[in-house]
Amino acid sequence: MATSSEEAPLDPAAAPPVIVCVGMAGSGKTTFMRRVNSYLHSKQKPPYVINLDPAVLNVPFDSNIDIRDSVNYEEVMKQYNLGPNGGILTSLNLFATKVDQIVNLLEKRAKPQEDKAPIENILVDTPGQIEVFVWSASGTILLESLASSFPTVIAYIIDTPRTTSTSTFMSNMLYACSILYKTKLPMVLVFNKTDVKDAAFAKEWMTDFEAFQDALQRDQEGDDMDGEGGSSGGGGGYMGSLLNSMSLMLEEFYAHLSVVGVSSKVGTGMDEFFEAVAEKKQEFIDDYLPELQRRRDEREKLKKETREKELDKMMQGMSGLGGPSITNAKADDDVEVASDDDGEDYDSEDDAIAERESLQARYQTAVGDNDDSVMADASFAKYLHTPRS
Numbered sequence: 518m519a520t521s522s523e524e525a526p527l528d529p530a531a532a533p534p535v536i537v538c539v540g541m542a543g544s545g546k547t548t549f550m551r552r553v554n555s556y557l558h559s560k561q562k563p564p565y566v567i568n569l570d571p572a573v574l575n576v577p578f579d580s581n582i583d584i585r586d587s588v589n590y591e592e593v594m595k596q597y598n599l600g601p602n603g604g605i606l607t608s609l610n611l612f613a614t615k616v617d618q619i620v621n622l623l624e625k626r627a628k629p630q631e632d633k634a635p636i637e638n639i640l641v642d643t644p645g646q647i648e649v650f651v652w653s654a655s656g657t658i659l660l661e662s663l664a665s666s667f668p669t670v671i672a673y674i675i676d677t678p679r680t681t682s683t684s685t686f687m688s689n690m691l692y693a694c695s696i697l698y699k700t701k702l703p704m705v706l707v708f709n710k711t712d713v714k715d716a717a718f719a720k721e722w723m724t725d726f727e728a729f730q731d732a733l734q735r736d737q738e739g740d741d742m743d744g745e746g747g748s749s750g751g752g753g754g755y756m757g758s759l760l761n762s763m764s765l766m767l768e769e770f771y772a773h774l775s776v777v778g779v780s781s782k783v784g785t786g787m788d789e790f791f792e793a794v795a796e797k798k799q800e801f802i803d804d805y806l807p808e809l810q811r812r813r814d815e816r817e818k819l820k821k822e823t824r825e826k827e828l829d830k831m832m833q834g835m836s837g838l839g840g841p842s843i844t845n846a847k848a849d850d851d852v853e854v855a856s857d858d859d860g861e862d863y864d865s866e867d868d869a870i871a872e873r874e875s876l877q878a879r880y881q882t883a884v885g886d887n888d889d890s891v892m893a894d895a896s897f898a899k900y901l902h903t904p905r906s
């Protein structure tokens with residue numbers, strides 16, 4: 518029987534976009550996800566929701582795939598003796614081993630089916646600790662796997678009222694910039710909580726360098742009034758000139774972003790957000806997909822070269838066994854090293870077996886059937902269900 522991976526790949530233009538929501542703790546990421554979810558439901562286009570935050574207590578919307586159904590975060594911390602961040606990271610690592618299953622399932626759901634309409638949007642919620650997700654190997658694997666089948670867009674959520682000083686604004690922009698360069702995916706900047714503070718100031722700072730200069734000046738004056746060097750913005754002295762140069766440097770970065778203002782609480786800005794997602798989806802197809810393909814080809818080439826090198830080495834080794842070597846000294850060395858290695862291997866073999874067994878036991882607990890399992894069930898597919906309610 519043909520597996521989904523053998524079936525015709527999805528046409529990127531017809532494939533649903535994957536919207537990956539990232540944002541600092543308290544930026545309103547969960548509220549935003551809830552709003553987007555209900556907006557799409559109101560348009561009769563229910564999204565496919567994936568929760569990748571193993572530590573979240575309550576998700577105020579139904580998710581189709583929930584990392585918590587597969588990995589027991591508390592148990593991971595206990596079993597591996599980890600803190601909260603290590604627990605999230607290890608949970609993501611365990612979950613990342615199942616990414617092929619997820620992508621296969623999403624590919625199936627994105628194609629027309631007899632009984633179900635194909636999904637039109639895939640929403641992904643990520644852990645509040647951005648760095649754990651964005652900078653971890655498993656985060657990269659998850660994102661790359663999704664991006665290899667679907668146009669993937671990052672929605673970076675920003676707390677607008679807390680970004681009104683030039684220095685916090687710049688910190689946020691640098692963070693967004695680092696995420697963009699790390700993930701290499703198109704990004705929509707979502708200025709949230711616009712019911713409290715309009716995002717016009719931020720849009721202006723991103724498009725008009727002089728407006729940012731004026732704001733810097735104002736922050737500096739504010740700091741001077743504080744007397745102590747102040748904390749309102751950090752526009753003065755060394756900080757002032759640093760912010761100045763950075764805003765110049767970031768001009769190119771701003772040019773590649775879509776910026777929208779939303780209020781997750783009130784519900785404004787949703788149409789603009791989806792327009793931005795459509796724009797970034799097209800950008801993904803035009804710019805990112807060829808780049809992704811180039812990287813994939815490069816990786817394949819490298820793998821092939823390594824394989825050929827190994828094969829070469831092996832063939833040389835085999836021909837060395839066939840008769841007297843013309844480079845005896847080298848051959849002697851080789852034998853010596855080999856026998857040394859053998860001895861060491863034998864000694865450490867017991868350790869290796871013990872280590873393997875203990876790892877095996879932990880892994881068993883992680884994925885196994887016992888009650889302490891950190892993986893709620895090894896037969897993962899059964900958790901890839903439709904919304905619960």
Ligand SMILES: Nc1nc2c(ncn2[C@@H]2O[C@H](COP(=O)(O)OP(=O)(O)OP(=O)(O)O)[C@@H](O)[C@H]2O)c(=O)[nH]1
Pocket residue numbers: 540541542543544545546547548549644645709710711712713779780781782783
């Ligand atoms: N006024 C206003 N408040 C908002 C908005 N969106 C979120 N909030 C509030 O911001 C706070 C944080 O929102 P969350 O959605 O929990 O933020 P989060 O980024 O998921 O936070 P973590 O769960 O800590 O990662 C809550 O008190 C929300 O009610 C908004 O658009 N307007």
